[in-house]
Amino acid sequence: MTPAAAPTDDTPDARLRALGLELPAVPDQPPGYAPRPIVPVVVHGTLAFFSGVAPLELTGTVGADMTVDEGYAAARTVGLMTLRRIVDAFGTLDAVERFIKVTGYVRSAPGFSSQPEVVNGFSDLIIEVYGEDRGRCARTAIGSSELPRNIPIEVESVVALRDTRAGG
């Protein structure tokens, strides 16, 4: 006899565990910073708009004192922080039906033009955890001369939440 409703557990949360990834803590109020008049995420209907997420311990400029690979790693860290923000806000990664739009700002040295390869660190992680159908999304990657706290990258996301209003 097979179970009537065996849990498949093919969820982003399960995939995160299978990948052995740990989500870093992301305090709303980082130590040493003044209180900021913002919130991590705002929900409107089934859309969720996230504040820009930044790797607060890292500083640098990609193409100057950071390589593309180091920028990619920083973007992956921002991806893990964004996943933490999702869990903190909604309890489970599975609350996000899919990523809709990502904007990546890369602090760039003069002439540096590989912003997409840097932001891929974020996008690749999201796809590892959510799969192609839910993780691949619209994106804009641009260079920025300066970013807050001299961070090398900042990424903001708009995601679709599962519609739980219909019951079922």
Added chain:
Amino acid sequence: MTPAAAPTDDTPDARLRALGLELPAVPDQPPGYAPRPIVPVVVHGTLAFFSGVAPLELTGTVGADMTVDEGYAAARTVGLMTLRRIVDAFGTLDAVERFIKVTGYVRSAPGFSSQPEVVNGFSDLIIEVYGEDRGRCARTAIGSSELPRNIPIEVESVVALRDTRAGG
């Protein structure tokens, strides 16, 4: 005898008056500029997307010829201009249920990294007028090497409108 339905008047409009704040005029077509093929705001359902708002009389670069405090003041001016845009479009500040997402672009000198402190001038004003629950929102603050007309800051907003379709 007390009124059956005394108006509480705890609206953003009333708070604006109580704060003694005046909203500047914000012409769609500033004097001396060519007509622009854009509109101040577009509504879709209960979402309203605003064009970037800029302090057209001001020029400067924060961290070079403007201090953080001067940038904060410029951001506050942009906040007042955004409130005027709301009144012009919807008749009352109370038409906005809450701010959802703000993006602040700060024209930044090389090495300047306090963009959040500058954009706080916008966010703090919105919270003064709308209160914490309606005014605190998701935000991204980034640096920009150049902005139109050499303005020091430009802020765009996405807001939720009250749903008036349900009657009541």
Added chain:
Amino acid sequence: MTPAAAPTDDTPDARLRALGLELPAVPDQPPGYAPRPIVPVVVHGTLAFFSGVAPLELTGTVGADMTVDEGYAAARTVGLMTLRRIVDAFGTLDAVERFIKVTGYVRSAPGFSSQPEVVNGFSDLIIEVYGEDRGRCARTAIGSSELPRNIPIEVESVVALRDTRAGG
């Protein structure tokens, strides 16, 4: 006898033909580039969010080795590419009810401040094809020190799709 339901053909598709405009091919995967973990557009309800569109053959910095007119022409090319993206995604330009929000990033030389005049190349084209009511939208135009592949401009769009769920 007049036709009972003569097609007016006052559609964006017909206007595009009347203007004699050709839409360029826009490969998801440009030749010579590594596969990117993104998609051109994501639909959520009647909103469609596009990835940033860039003129992949062009490089330059407006205000340095490109004039405003050349930047305007590049922005118009990005507009044509965006129209192609719409046709590729939805079969017809008429699937888009209206443009909601456009963000234009212009790679800018130090001191260059005419980003709006550059992005007008995009906006003017959209209005030629969609008309004022559907083409004029909210917009933010900003300068960027560096963009991917040294392109001079990148434009992202949020549009409203016709609601076809209601039948009719």
